[in-house]
Amino acid sequence: MPNEILIKTIYVADPDLASQTRPETCDILVRDGRIAAVEGAIQAPGAEVIDGEGAIAVAGMVDTHRHVWQTAIRGVAADWSLVDYVREIRVGYATSYTPDHIYLANLVGALEALDTGVTTVCDFSHLMNSPAHAEAAIQGLTDAGIRGVFCYGFYDVPTRDRGFDSHDERLRHADEVARSFRSTAGPLLDFGIALTEFGLVAADLTDAEIDVARRHDALITLHVGTFGSPHGIADLARRGRLGPDMLHVHGNMCDDGELAQVVASGGGVSITPETEMQMGMGFPVTNRLLSVGGMPSFGVDIASNNGGDMLTQMRLALQTARAIDNQTVLDRGVVPDRIRLTVRDALRFGTEGGAKAMRLGGEVGRLRKGARADIALFSTRGLNMMPMGDPVAMLLLQSRPGDADTVLVDGAVVKRDGRLVGVDYDGLRQRSNDAFREIAERVEKTRDDMAGSSSAYSKVMKRATGTAS
CATH class of the missing domain: 2.30.40.10 (Urease, subunit C, domain 1)
Structure with missing residues (x-):
């Protein structure tokens, strides 16, 4: 039957x-x-x-970009710029997570997505501080029962006790996780790779990360057109590395030619309007991507700042794109007499567009x-x-x-x-509150160490903000 x-x-x-x-x-x-x-x-x-x-x-709505691990530190980024975010999250809070913390964050974050009608998520997990962190992150998504792609990040979080001694060691571990993924993760999850941002590692290391993904036919997701290296797409295209297996995130500083290169490659684009507009990345590229023949998708981005529902992101993206369109008419001294983008467009981008960007088109x-x-x-x-x-x-x-x-x-x-179904709300609330307190306490203990950090993040942000010596 x-x-x-x-x-x-x-x-x-x-x-x-x-x-x-x-x-x-x-x-x-x-x-x-x-x-x-x-x-x-x-x-x-x-x-x-x-x-x-x-x-x-x-x-079910499809979120193509979420750092699910940040669910454990809700609200800390409410008034932050991108510079604040990199300083406080990347070289602060990220150093203070235990495997138990990332498990709980991924569990609660994925459950929150389901609670709001988001059934598929691309988890850009750049908190692989140790093999145990990776295992815990995957288990959190698995236990929540969400569909999605767990994208293993290579970011070198400057923890006091190193889980990996070198980038090569991270590459080897990612390869091991990819090989064993089907036997350890839930049946609704796929393995992916989250590249280190351009400017933080040399091009040959970026290529090595891409090679790990392509050995396993894995989705590759990457931040593009933001601080440090606004023209990373053009560089990838020059080196013949663009492909349909890539999900490009943000892209605000990319020119129209680079967006056209992404479309020609068959890759996807994830737009996260709430963080992009708050943190000074620039206006979302919805209009520009459409003008070169691409289909947008949307993401929640950072749970340390935003709620976990996709309706908010679709509304922000739609109305911002409408405002940009309208302004071009207003600048001619006349009032717009038609609306180009519709609610149906926004719904398509938040469902079909996301599925296509994550290589799940036709399935979800x-x-x-x-x-x-x-x-x-x-x-x-x-x-x-x-x-x-x-x-x-x-x-x-x-x-x-x-x-x-x-x-x-x-x-x-x-x-x-x-x-x-089957969720202990009270228990999760208590565990989440305890984890937030533990992480905050650990951050306070290490803040003096982080203040003097000379990490690659700090160097890139100095270049991006014009404060480099």
């Missing part, structure tokens, strides 16, 4: 469907982890029934027959959802993250009736 779930009486938020001022409900049939049908009045005797009660169903990010059954149901019972209008518009601009009522990943219900 097939394993079936019948989700009844839902509105569908699908970017391919036309706007509906008087939307009609339908049903979704899930069979053996895949969507079997999306249509009206489905009959499925014996199936488990979930009464959607007029909820909005959307394909769409409410279509044959796709994996990653589905979020957003309640319409709240005052903010009255009256019910077009499902896409309501989801993108009216709903709240807390409206995510039921969530399925690969056909399994992970959130039901507003609560994550």
Whole structure:
């Protein structure tokens, strides 16, 4: 007998469907982890029934850039610039995590994503302070039950007690983790590589990191067009290293030619509007990427600063892109008479765009027959959802993250009736508070050591801010 779930009486938020001022409900049939049908009045005797009660169903959102490990230090970056972030996180807080801390951070961070309807995440994990940290990070994602890619980072965090003696040792360990990944990680996770930023290591070491990834057909994600080396894409292109296996993050300082090179290579781009605009990276590249034929995707970025829902990032990206478009018209002395980007565009970028960027296109990010059954149901019972209008518009601009009522990943219900299944909220809250206090105390003890650090991070930031001697 097939394993079936019948989700009844839902509105569908699908970017391919036309706007509906008087939307009609339908049903979704899930069979053996895949969507079997999306249509009206489905009959499925014996199936488990979930009464959607007029909820909005959307394909699980796809976050293409999140440093999940920073969930354990929420709020510390609220008023920081990028210079503050590098100084305080990269050479401060990052030095103070134990394996237990990163396990808990990844567990809670991934659960938070699921709680808000994000079912796939690209975890840019640049806290591989030791082999034990890597194991703990992978286990946290596995235990949460989220789909995603764990991207092993090579960043040399300046810890007092070194877990790796050299970059070569990190490369060897990454290779070992990649080889054993399928036997240790959950079935919904894939292995990826997070490159060290340009300017922090020599080009031959960047190539060595890329080579590890390509030996294992792994996704490669990298920060580009930010401090230190704003034209890294052009350098990769010159050396023949660009490829469709790359997920480029930010890109604010890249010129249009470099964005076109990414599109031509088949690579993806992740835009993180909240941190980019706060931390002085520049305006998100949404408009410019579209103009050269690319499809954006979105990411939450740093949980030390932002909430873990994707709705916020989609809204910020959409309205910022609209404002940029509008300004070009206003600068001519006239008022814009049309809006180019739509709520359907934003939804597509946050679902299909993310899936494509993570090389999961066709499998997730769409409410279509044959796709994996990653589905979020957003309640319409709240005052903010009255009256019910077009499902896409309501989801993108009216709903709240807390409206995510039921969530399925690969056909399994992970959130039901507003609560994550099998999660001890009180226990996690206490453990998270304890971990935050422990990390903060460890940071205070090492702050004097870090203040005089002559690390590569400090040198790059001095160059970027014009303070180098």
